[in-house]
Amino acid sequence: MSRQFALLRTLLCALLCVLGTQALAKNIDIAFLESKPKGLARDFYIWRFLSEESTSLQDALKAYELIHRKTPKLKALLEKKGMPNELPKELQCARLEFSSLLTQDLECIGYGLKLSQIPSLSPQNLKALKDKVAPNKSLSTKVEILSSKTILTKMLQSDAKTFAQIYNALTQKQKESIINQAIKPQRLKKLADENAPAFDKMLQGIILSDSLPRFKKSLLNAHITKASPYTLFLLGINELMAKNTKNALAYFKLAQSSSKDALLHNKALFWQYYVSKDKKLLTKLAQSSNIDIYSIYAAQKLHTTPQYTIITDFTPLSEQKPPFDIQDPFEWEILRANLLQVSDTKALSELTQEFAFVDSLAHMAYVHNRATKYQNNYFLSPFAQNIKWKSTHQKSLTYAIARQESNFLPALISTSYALGMMQIMPFNVAPFAKSMGLEDIRLEDMFNPIIALEFGRFYLEELEREFKNPLFVAYAYNGGPGFLRRTLAQKKLFIKKRKYEPWLSMELIPYEESRVYGLKVLANYIVYQELFGNNIALEQLLKTTLIN
Structure with a gap:
């Protein structure tokens, strides 16, 4: 047994013996927060603690010091709790008027100075500001530039x-x-x-x-050459929209050759083919081991067998409960941190058997993925037998979303505090439960994978009634229905008879996270449909996104 493997077994035992018996608190207090490890899970409970009207300013300040990632959302909650002079310095300074800010030290000015104010400052205030910030070269440079008559120059x-x-x-x-x-x-x-x-x-x-x-x-x-691969790709899109196809192809080729990201590599290769119609590029794309809409397109277009590997399950798996609570976000965070300490692939491979339970299938895939250096594609469908699916389409779309949201890990919490396998936002839990006719639903219930799947399925049905196409549903699930309504209402995307549509619009979705998310969910959906017995033609599906 390797030293790393032995170390992790010891850490796992400590986790299972110490944390495995600790239930999540029904009432959150400082003692509960201080007893939990630093991370997103504790930040989520701090957010809830700060949101409670009964939380005193004194306790709120203590909780604020425990935060792992200080966000505007958490800062705003703290600001509501008391007077500015009782708040942390960064929050005090950010609230000061310019005249008051000038009387503070350099650190406070750095926290509170709004650079957008500088062009309109009086000569007197400008001189005072320059004197104050002179020791800080970076800030002083910005003040000098913004006080110039030729700012852009x-x-x-x-x-x-x-x-x-x-x-x-x-x-x-x-x-x-x-x-x-x-x-x-x-x-x-x-x-x-x-x-x-x-x-x-x-x-x-x-x-x-x-x-x-x-x-x-x-x-x-x-003719930029040294920007990041994705910037080079978008520069190519910019040239393409200006009908400079030669420049566009040069940028796409640069993006492809410089990118280490498989999705971006395939995207840039696809666009070289789509603009040039060079079939050799399509053949190369069809040989990709990465599953995305571009490699799927190439395989379907050429009627060839895809080169990527798909794993749908592990056998044998025990029906017994795993020796850890899959619904405890703190246990997952500690478990993940411990797993990350092991880099030896053989040790990781041996360790997968520690998770060989039906309920911890996702955890097993997580370890297996690291052991195989992400060479495989895991298309799992955990807890499917616990849901009465209306159709393979519904099942495919739900798991396509779950795969992208959480990789099926039940106790996951995002940086925006989305919860569980389907990453349901906290503000949606109560209204969804009411519409579903469910009572006594708590936020922690989103860590129950079966309840999470039901909530996700319910939300997807709502979105589908309005947005129809799986791609649009994915955009709305990630960015929110309001975001997609506003985007489509501008009538600048998914336009019929415009060249390169709908592929061009898919690259122009204004919100980066939703743009990438939609591409990945759509690929997931097509794969799941095929696994469940339906072959979906990608080009035909995409045509239904186009509008007049």
Whole structure:
């Protein structure tokens, strides 16, 4: 037995013996929070604790210090609990008016200064601010640039990180007046080729939006080569929409060759084929071992057998309960942290048998995935026998969503506090339960995989009544129905008879998480349909997304 494996067995025993008997508290207090390990699970309970009117400011401050990821949502809850002088410094300073902020120390100014205010400051206030921030070179540089009469010129003369930080601090109106200018492509190339993450993100947002058309046009013919692979890909989309197919193909090829992400690699390869119609590219795409809509498209188009490996189950599995609580988010977080300590693939492979139970199928797949270095594709359907499915379509879509949301892990909590296998948002639990005719449903019930599947199935039915197509349902499930309604109401996406549709619109969904999520869920859905006995033609399914 390897040393890593022996270590993990010891850690697992400690977990099962110590935490396995601890039930989640019905009443959350400081003692409960302090007894739990740092992480998203505790942050979720802190959020609930701060949300309670009965929580005192004193206890709220104690809870705030325990937070793993301090978010605006948590900060806002704390601010409601007391006077500014009782709050942490970062929150106090963020609430100060400019005149009061100038009387504070440099750290406080860093917390509270709104860069968007600088262009409109009086000469007197500007001088006072410059004197105050002089010791902080980064902040001082930004103040100098924003106090200039030629802000954009100074931004272009700075570095990519500074440019992006200033851009992100401006109001939309300021961006339109300051940034939306015709710029020499060489200047943008110089900044973009620094490959600064913040500048990359900024370029992606501008390309996907119509709010700064002159800046976006300036990116054409910039021939950027050293940005991130996804930025290079979107630069290709920008060139394609301007009908510069030669430039677009060059960007797609660069994105493909530089990307280590299998989905982006296949995406860039697909677009090279889709623009050029070079069948050799399609043949190469069909040989991919990654399951995504692009490799599925290639295999269906060429009528070839896909090259990816699918695993749907593990046998034999015990019907007994696992020796840990699959519905306890704290147990999962500790278990995951312990598993991450083991890097030896042989030890991980041996360890999979520790999870060989029907109820811990997802945990077994998690360990197996790490042991095989993510070479396989796990399309599980845990607890399917506990649900009365209305159709294979419903079953396929539900598991397609569950796979993307949680990889079927029952006690998962997201950074936005979405809960369980179907990642139901807390504010949806009560109204869903009421519509489903269920009583005495608690947020913790979302960690019960059977209840979670029922809630997810209910929500998907609601979304399907409005949005019909599985792709649109996936967008709405992730970004919210309001987001998708607003997006489609603009009538700029999924347009019939527009070239490259609907593939082009699928790359232009404005919210990045939903954009990627929709692609992955759609691929999951097609695979599950095939596993459950239905063959879905991807091209035909996508045609139903198009509108006049």
